[in-house]
Amino acid sequence: MLQELTESHYGKGDFIFREGDPTEYFHIVKEGTVKCVKSTPDGKECTLKMLMPGDLFCCDASAFDGTSHPGSAQPMGDVSILRMNKKAYFDMLRRNPDAALEVIKFLGNRLKEAQEKTKDLALDRADQRLASLLVDLATRNGITDPGGIRLTVRLTRQDMANMVGITTETAIRIMGRFKRDGLVSGTANRLFICNLSGLKALASAS
Amino acid sequence: MLQELTESHYGKGDFIFREGDPTEYFHIVKEGTVKCVKSTPDGKECTLKMLMPGDLFCCDASAFDGTSHPGSAQPMGDVSILRMNKKAYFDMLRRNPDAALEVIKFLGNRLKEAQEKTKDLALDRADQRLASLLVDLATRNGITDPGGIRLTVRLTRQDMANMVGITTETAIRIMGRFKRDGLVSGTANRLFICNLSGLKALASAS
DNA sequence: AATGAAACATGATATTTATCATGTTTTGGT
DNA sequence: ACCAAAACATGATAAATATCATGTTTCATT
Numbered sequence: 001m002l003q004e005l006t007e008s009h010y011g012k013g014d015f016i017f018r019e020g021d022p023t024e025y026f027h028i029v030k031e032g033t034v035k036c037v038k039s040t041p042d043g044k045e046c047t048l049k050m051l052m053p054g055d056l057f058c059c060d061a062s063a064f065d066g067t068s069h070p071g072s073a074q075p076m077g078d079v080s081i082l083r084m085n086k087k088a089y090f091d092m093l094r095r096n097p098d099a100a101l102e103v104i105k106f107l108g109n110r111l112k113e114a115q116e117k118t119k120d121l122a123l124d125r126a127d128q129r130l131a132s133l134l135v136d137l138a139t140r141n142g143i144t145d146p147g148g149i150r151l152t153v154r155l156t157r158q159d160m161a162n163m164v165g166i167t168t169e170t171a172i173r174i175m176g177r178f179k180r181d182g183l184v185s186g187t188a189n190r191l192f193i194c195n196l197s198g199l200k201a202l203a204s205a206s
Numbered sequence: 207m208l209q210e211l212t213e214s215h216y217g218k219g220d221f222i223f224r225e226g227d228p229t230e231y232f233h234i235v236k237e238g239t240v241k242c243v244k245s246t247p248d249g250k251e252c253t254l255k256m257l258m259p260g261d262l263f264c265c266d267a268s269a270f271d272g273t274s275h276p277g278s279a280q281p282m283g284d285v286s287i288l289r290m291n292k293k294a295y296f297d298m299l300r301r302n303p304d305a306a307l308e309v310i311k312f313l314g315n316r317l318k319e320a321q322e323k324t325k326d327l328a329l330d331r332a333d334q335r336l337a338s339l340l341v342d343l344a345t346r347n348g349i350t351d352p353g354g355i356r357l358t359v360r361l362t363r364q365d366m367a368n369m370v371g372i373t374t375e376t377a378i379r380i381m382g383r384f385k386r387d388g389l390v391s392g393t394a395n396r397l398f399i400c401n402l403s404g405l406k407a408l409a410s411a412s
Numbered sequence: 413a414a415t416g417a418a419a420c421a422t423g424a425t426a427t428t429t430a431t432c433a434t435g436t437t438t439t440g441g442t
Numbered sequence: 443a444c445c446a447a448a449a450c451a452t453g454a455t456a457a458a459t460a461t462c463a464t465g466t467t468t469c470a471t472t
Contacts, residue, residue, distance in 0.1 A: 038325045046328040048321050062318070064311045070318050093307060100306035101299060105270045107313040112268070112276050114320035115254050119244045121327035122252040122371030126429070156449065165328030167430055172450060187450070189439080332459070362419065373460060378420060393420070395469080413472100420467065427460070437450065442443105 004088040009080050016073040016081060023062040023069055026089035029055045032079030033141075033153050037162070038071040047162040049113070050076070050153070052140060056106055063089065076153055121165055124203075127174045129164040132203035134184065138193040148185065148192035156188040210294040215286050222279035222287060229268040229275055232295040235261045238285025239347075239359050243368070244277040253368040255319070256282070256359070258346060262312055269295065282359055327371055330409075333380045335370040338409035340390065344399040354391065354398035362394040 007030065010016055016027070019038065034051040048071060051057055062069060063086045084092075093100045120129050142149035161171035178184045183199050185192045193199065213236065216222055222233070225244065240257040254277060257263055268275060269292045290298075299306045326335050348355035367377035384390045389405050391398045399405065 036321075038321065040329055044329050046325045048324060062314070064307070064314065070321060090307075093310070094303045097300045097303055097306060100303060100310065101270070101296075103310055104299070104306065104313060107310060107317060108268070108270065111313060111317050111320060114317060114324060115242075115244065115276060118254060118320060118323055118327065119252045121324065123246055123250050158449080168450095169431080169452090170429060173429095173452080176451075187438080188448095363421095364419080374420095375422090375461080376459060379422080379459095382421070393468080394418095415471085416469105417471100418467105418469075421465080422463100423465105424463085425461080428458085430457070431455080433452100433454085435451080435453105437448105439448070440446095442445090 004084050004092075005082045006084075007080055007082055009078070010075040011078050012075065014075055016075065016079075017058070017069050019069055019072045021069050023058060023067065024086060025058065025083045026063055026086055027057045027073070027084075028082040029053050029057070030080040030082050033076040034079055034081070035074050035076055035159075036071050037074060045162045046165065047159070049110075050137075050163075056103070076155075076159075126164065126166045126170055127177070128203050128205065130160060130166070130171065130174050131178075131183075131199045133160060133164050134178075134193055135196065135199050135203055138196055138199075142193060145192070148194040149196060151191045151193070154188050155191060159188075210290050210298075211288045212290075213286055213288055215284070216281040217284050218281065220281055222281065222285075223264070223275050225275055225278045227275050229264060229273065230292060231264065231289045232269055232292055233263045233279070233290075234288040235259050235263070236286040236288050239282040240285055240287070241280050241282055241365075242277050243280060251368045252371065253365070255316075256343075256369075262309070282361075282365075332370065332372045332376055333383070334409050334411065336366060336372070336377065336380050337384075337389075337405045339366060339370050340384075340399055341402065341405050341409055344402055344405075348399060351398070354400040355402060357397045357399070360394050361397060365394075 005028075016034065029051045031053055034055075034057065036048040036051065036057065037045055038048060039045045051073075057073060058069065093103065120132060124132070137151055137153070137155070138149045141152045143152060144150075157171040157175055158168045160175070161168045164171075166174075175184065178199075181198070183193070183195045183202075185194055211234075222240065235257045237259055240261075240263065242254040242257065242263065243251055244254060245251045257279075263279060264275065299309065326338060330338070343357055343359065343361070344355045347358050349358060350356075363377040363381055364374045366381070367374045370377075372380075381390065384405075387404070389399070389401045389408075391400055
């Protein structure tokens, strides 16, 4: 089975696949971080999800019904990804019920996350969504360090803006406020979460 | 297998299950329309999805990992739903790879929809999101009728507001504008889409 | 037909966030 | 160390939407 997997490498600026491309493969992140992006004709972008090592992507419906990718996948820095031909993936799931159950579980979790995000976008303010994002990243990507939790992903204010549905300027202003309030420090290259519980409180403030 | 399914009926004001309840069953809508809702402590609501006959719900991760419902399910009017104990569901999927693949496909589609919604909330204006909702409902729920496409679900301005992340007042104002522009007519009890392509154009306007 | 509740409507105002413009700092590559 | 590009910063203004208040219409029930 495993011989069906091939490995590829990508760097900054590459596309793993583009929105609208036909779905040919099923993917797994091996190393690095991948972002799933949707964009509009006029150049606006929305980042749906950051994928970490071990995450599946493109294991969804488009792999089955022959349609095309609903969004693009881009590396955040250097990444390696594993790929399986969609037919092999399909056969593997048929033969291996446990794997199918794992995929169901994974997709169920992704769906839950997406719904949580929908709720945040619908009901929360910009600063709460940004705080929520930082809490999330600190938990998933942070390494403890003197001076706070350091994020291992390089994340510009623009990246953050795209992830929570605001403009770059608004992200910069809010991050400035967070910095003044001692919640965060640093910029993209070395971003620190200094007060995680403060951010948590903000994220869930009524 | 089918004997594992039990049928229940619900009416206006009932809850099929509430956010936070332990997940015990896997559900299918048999008749009527069900809404999936998330709410905040201070009474705000966000409707994630309207489920129609044939739709599965609660087939997701919470059924597997023993956690609780991430949102509530409420009927829009009278509904009947089919239910299967989660253990039976689990076993059924193990024994029946085709069923598991169907669930993967279904979840993949739900995920795609959720991501589309995320993009809309992040990048589109209120009137575009509302137009988009109406187009969607007309396609899924509409019956052609002299005077336009009539929606078979009773939908108040408040319901619409909760579905696209705006306030009731804003929904009323935008619907008023749509009515003046001849795009829609009527209110909750008899809501007509008079100009589907006009709404489509609005929904995807840059 | 009467009536209370829900739904719809609309105005005035406040708040949030986007937009546009411009300047400074940091970063990566030679 | 230098330089261009990217990232960060900030102000002024505009636009979108929420909030609050109040009134009208429609609906379901008796």
